Amino acid sequence: EDSTLLGEMNLMADIYEGKLPSEYDQFFPRNSPKQIVNLIRLAWDDLATQVGRLPELRGEPMNNSNTEEERVALLERIGHAYLRNAEPKGKIAMFVLAWWLVGIGRAVALVTPNDKLKTPIISVRDPRTAFPNVRKTAGNFVVELEDIIFKYQISEQEMKNRGLATKPLTGWEQRGQQHYGTVLEYIDKDKWIVASDGGTVHTA
Numbered sequence: 001e002d003s004t005l006l007g008e009m010n011l012m013a014d015i016y017e018g019k020l021p022s023e024y025d026q027f028f029p030r031n032s033p034k035q036i037v038n039l040i041r042l043a044w045d046d047l048a049t050q051v052g053r054l055p056e057l058r059g060e061p062m063n064n065s066n067t068e069e070e071r072v073a074l075l076e077r078i079g080h081a082y083l084r085n086a087e088p089k090g091k092i093a094m095f096v097l098a099w100w101l102v103g104i105g106r107a108v109a110l111v112t113p114n115d116k117l118k119t120p121i122i123s124v125r126d127p128r129t130a131f132p133n134v135r136k137t138a139g140n141f142v143v144e145l146e147d148i149i150f151k152y153q154i155s156e157q158e159m160k161n162r163g164l165a166t167k168p169l170t171g172w173e174q175r176g177q178q179h180y181g182t183v184l185e186y187i188d189k190d191k192w193i194v195a196s197d198g199g200t201v202h203t204a
Helices: 002-016 022-027 035-051 066-084 090-104 156-161
Strands: 108-114 119-125 130-138 141-155 173-175 178-187 192-196 201-203
Touching (some): 002 090, 066 090, 141 156, 156 178
Antiparallel strands (some): 108 119, 130 141, 173 178, 192 201
């Protein structure tokens, strides 16, 4: 099931990049430009721009007292701070979430505590790297996860920056001048494990 979904997501992302599947070639004269790809890209970006606007966070005071108005104002500032501190920041985070949603119908955000800022940080992930094990749904909405695995590739330098590269580069994928290795993240309610084919495992 994950393999099928991943294939469909990659297909849509490829269409956005201008790679129309070969089965559509029959609908175009030979050597003619395939304008439908450009139309999909424009429509996709336009929808994401419309959907991915920053929300207007507004609290409703329970009475007209100064204390209650100050409380509501504080909650609004906290909510906007969550968006400002998101990765990527604010407007871009909302656009990227919307871009994945309107394009492939799936978006993933991870919320983690930041001890330095004393605040949760929302980070948007590529849904093609996320493999959730769903415990409970309501309609089409995921309510609770059993666990989730992220699988993706990063460069050798990024591996080293994260302390995930301790092995020689034998067997790593090379693209251009860069070497890439695979990272796996496993997250459940008790643990968060980050492992790499560079030979290092981090557990939180």
